[in-house]
Amino acid sequence: MDTMRWKDGSLILLDQTKLPVKMMYITCTRWNEVRDAIRILAVRGAPAIGVAAAYGMVLAAYELLKNNHTITTSDYIADLQRISKKMDAARPTAVNLHWALSQVMTTVNHMTAATAWEITKVLEKQAIAMQHEDVSINTALSTYGADELLKYTNKPLTILTHCNAGALATAGVGTALGVIRALHKKNRIRMVYADETRPLLQGARLTATELMSDGIPVTLITDNMAAWVMKTKGVDAVIVGADRITGNGDTANKIGTYGVSLLARAHHIPFYVAAPVSTFDLTLKTGTEIPIEERNPDEVRCIGEVAISLKNASVFNPAFDVTPHENIKAIFTELGVLQNPDSYTISKFFKQKEVL
Incomplete structure (x- = not known):
């Protein structure tokens, strides 16, 4: 049972609210769908929601580009900061959520000289790396x-x-x-x-x-x-x-x-x-x-x-x-x-x- 998959620009989440009766997946194409999935516990567990939130920020970045092809880097970063705060509020206790979003925004804030498109591609690679790293971390602590x-x-x-x-x-x-x-x-x-x-x-x-x-x-x-x-x-x-x-x-x-x-x-x-x-x-x-x-x-x-x-x-x-x-x-x-x-x-x- 894969908790999540990143495929063709979408985040596919196992809906854990339906287990064990049904194995159903939610396909998220917008950042707010990821936030809602975190809030309702479709995806849950501190490490999982951190990784999911990182992917949610990638979806947010792509949304911003789609809605405004000429968006300036400064406006793009300001919008991502606003979305990050909304994502962070989904589950206030699990610090991994805040940690992952902080990692994302640190990356963003270090790329003020880049274009919004360049930042988006870096964020996508970062989220994928977070997912792989989580498996390695869990293996080591286990x-x-x-x-x-x-x-x-x-x-x-x-x-x-x-x-x-x-x-x-x-x-x-x-x-x-x-x-x-x-x-x-x-x-x-x-x-x-x-x-x-x-x-x-x-x-x-x-x-x-x-x-x-x-x-x-x-x-x-x-x-x-x-x-x-x-x-x-x-x-x-x-x-x-x-x-x-x-x-x-x-x-x-x-x-x-x-x-x-x-x-x-x-x-x-x-x-x-x-x-x-x-x-x-x-x-x-x-x-x-x-x-x-x-x-x-x-x-x-x-x-x-x-x-x-x-x-x-x-x-x-x-x-x-x-x-x-x-x-x-x-x-x-x-x-x-x-x-x-x-x-x-x-x-x-x-x-x-x-x-x-």
Whole structure:
């Protein structure tokens, strides 16, 4: 299942809102169609929406050229900046979206002497490179993660995960599920327990589907079964993805992750986060500064199109929560494993790696 394809000047996105019942693709030829696909979660997962947004900016660039063949470079750049801000507002929590758009606009702002057409072609090459690079990044962090887990045991592992941090959340391979895939290739996965992940059921609809398609042993559980599974099923580790990681290691991920981290801590089970370095937002000191997206109340009032509450029931529907760094044993990145994340270890890690 390809998350996205760039073909003949169009971005073709797998509509993840339809999985697993239907495999349908959305063909985006305009930038606002990409923004809307990000907003409704047709494409989702921090790395995937970053790459999709980069392609959305390419579509925007082509639109500007089509609508005004004589557009000046200054007007073209101003319009791209305006569109970038609108694209960035589609999902406020996932920093990879902002990171990708910043990469695009940095390129644009360094080409003020070029023509709009020349900039557009460079942006297209950049988006394609981002997509390929994401696969390489996920492969690297997955290897680091698998090797780290295998330091502690020689037996096949039982893993619990939450939401979907697989190939469907990225350009390919996945982050948390990438680690699981790497372990499976070494015959070191006994079972994966996948939380269903209410209210949009990404664990049930996406993670279970992905793992089953790869022949990886997976058991689907409801979110409120996680504690009992940890107590009775011999869970060796929890691995999740991330949408934003602050300077002290606090981590935003799909709603419910914080609760899973508390359960893991209570059961003395190591809790790991798998994420590329682009997920770190070192402009924020702690998780209290992360903007938390709140979504349509009907996502909670209904399962699919079936109502499960009164239509006027009051609803609180945050899309994400924040896991404090104290609950995280390590973060797996493409540059290595960041042990016991906190302000000091993260600062030291990035100074050593000379990134960000």
